[in-house]
Amino acid sequence: MALKQVMIGQGTASLDEVPEPLVQPGALLVQVDHSCISTGTEFAGLKASAVPIWKKAIGQPEKVRKLLQLVVQRGLSSALAVVDTQRKRRQPTGYSAAGVVVEVGAGVNDIQVGDRVACAGSKHAYHAEIISVPRNLVVRIPDRVSLADGSSVALGAIALQGVRRAEPSLGETFVVMGLGVIGQITSQILRANGCQVIGVDPSQDRLSLAESHGMHYGLRPGVGEIEQVWRVTGGMGADAVIITAASLSADLISTAFQMCRKKGRVVLVGDINLNLRRSDIYEKELDFRISTSYGPGRYDDAYEQEGKDYPVGYVRWTENRNMQAYLGLIETGQVSVRALISSVCPLAKVSEAYSSLFSGGKAPLLILLSYDRTSREQSISTVVRTTASLPARAGQIQVALVGAGDFARSTHLPNMRSQRLFHLRAIVSTTGHNAVATARQFHADYATTDYQQVLSDRAVDAVIITTRHDTHARLALEALTAGKHVLVEKPLAVTPEEVMEIADFFAGAGAGRATPVLLTGFNRRFSPHIQSIKEIVDRRTNPMIINYRMNAGYLPPTHWVHTREGGGRNIGEACHIYDLFTCLTQSVVESVYAQPVSTGTGYYGPSDNFVATIRFVDGSVATLTYTALGSKHHPKEQMEVFVDGKVLSLNDYVDLSVAGMGKGRRTKTMEKGWREELLAFGQAISKGSELPIPLWQQVQAMNIAFAVEREIRR
Secondary structure: OOEEEEEEEOOEEEEEEEOOOOOOOOEEEEEEEEEEEEOOHHHHHHHHHOOOHHHHHHOOHHHHHHHHHHHHHHOHHHHHHHHHHHHHOOEEOOOEEEEEEEEEOOOOOOOOOOOEEEEEOOOOOOOEOEEEEEHHHEEEOOOOOOHHHHOOHHHHHHHHHHHHHHOOOOOOEEEEEOOOHHHHHHHHHHHHOOOEEEEEOOOHHHHHHHHHOOOOEEEOOOOOHHHHHHHHOOOOOEEEEEEOOOEOOOHHHHHHHHHEEEEEEEEEOOOEOOOOOHHHHOOOOOEEEEOOOOOOOOOOHHHHOOOOOOOOOOOOOOHHHHHHHHHHHHHOOOOOOHHHOOEEEEHHHHHHHHHHHHOOOOOOOEEEEEOOOOOHHHHOOOEEEOOOOOOOOOOOEEEEEEOOOHHHHHHHHHHHHOOOOEEEEEEEOOOHHHHHHHHHHOOOOEEEOOHHHHHHOOOOOEEEEOOOHHHHHHHHHHHHHOOOEEEEOOOOOOOHHHHHHHHHHHHHOOOOOOOOOEEEOOHHHHOHHHHHHHHHHOOOOOOOEEEEEEEOOOOOOOOHHHOOOOOOHHHHHHHHHHHHHHHHHOOOEEEEEEEEOOOOOOOOOOOOOEEEEEEEOOOOEEEEEEEOOOOOOOOOEEEEEEEOOEEEEEEOOOEEEEEOOOEEEEOOOOOOOHHHHHHHHHHHHHHOOOOOOOHHHHHHHHHHHHHHHHHHOO
């Protein structure tokens, strides 16, 4: 039986069955005891899921531009299909939970199986029976703190970080605007800091609750609250205001500024309209500060995902240390969560819990979900069978897709569905809800989080690998060794050693068994435009000069492509073009030279801007200009081939002109060869023919990339 997880979509919440996650290095598997529904954040998410996509687009012009680009690239019907899929796709929810550790990943040495822990993170601490959480988003729960109270850890850390940003000192007067659960906790933390606390909220019940936990004064908005603050402070004004409310009105921030004394502080924790008025701030020289969620480390993948901590001597309060401190306040009684809990709902009744958020009566403050912690071994599986699957037909190639990201869902899977040659056997993803949603959408037989499952599945003929770049070689080699045919997205590998391992596999293959097909996803050579060019250059009598320009666009240094996972832009993307050069010349490379552009700043990565020149044994010379310096309004890819008195010009895989022959080719959408690549893969398997790209060419494309990398990093 699969584990249960809460999913939201189109304004409703329900339980889905998803496969159990596998423990990852640097992470832990936690069997959840309680998770916390943040009535503000999750109510907003639930409402947003019901908003028609055209209404969302009105306020998000960037998404409209992306949709128009998709129309140009793939046509109107394909673009609308992608939009419809996104609209119907249900999303996981939850970001604060507590439970017991059931498995520890490699590299985690300070937490043991059986420890009681609290977990945070919108990508990890889901409302699910078992969750996988990176080490820096997990803290031990003190013995005297219940798992129920500990499940509020993310909300508590948010409140604590807001207080830290305000820098309270003993005896100061603070105003807390908005007494939802984060405002209530903020008020208690300020009281523990020896501050006088004034709360503002339209609900008398919430004002009374905060007063019962030590808040000094409660005010209702719209009844002279600014004057009341000045009156309570003896005409001085508040030392600081912390905004924990949510509002579309700009009046809230203006009111906060007007409550402050000269040189006071305003800290924003909630989601409000930031239409600031200069007159509110200027004369009193106020400080306005933003508090970012749980604290330092938030939105930093190196901290959250890779487990790289900040030295305590330089960053005293990280998000993990804030989480610990919050649980310490509960342990000492300085913060009380119990009275803030409106209800505890069994997981099986989650729909009722979310329905209460829409009720017309008193809005709940904090809702907890409780979980039945039955034996994990007896009840949880890494495989979920789907009822939407279609039976495989005789002769179809049964495929497992590994890595169900945006590219796979928008490109490979629709192309596979359009061709009767393939049957989708399985979807593999490290996140179970994504595996299940994708499997249902594209009618796969099952979804799993375990790659070994598809390798041991005799029905699986082939795997398509679309994971992060640094996993490609390992996953491909495991599949080849298991006798599966492999289409692995580029790059084939991120190191020369990995390429050598794959070459060695084929060198030793064939002893009494059929050699599987390997195809690296160098799709451009399969483009109908490139095939038209190839018909011409295959009949040439002289070497060629090929100029290729890739206006790649800017990616920030923190983007995963620049990390170890991506291998950099030369290895991760430019390898496409090295394969294209090899395809057109059909020649062995003779020499490689590359020159990078050094900007002298950290804005660009080392492989963002370079010119590479490759000479081939047949005498042809190919040049790649790869740059992030250009404008996104200019075509991304352009190629010119000079050969035998002709000039072949290809513009963004839409327009091909041939000077000297009077012929060309123009298409309504980009034709980059993805569909043709998949068909070539399938035909090679079905007919037992040669590899769609000869192995030496797949290897050469990567070796050119490694040679260029050495040149640009000198």
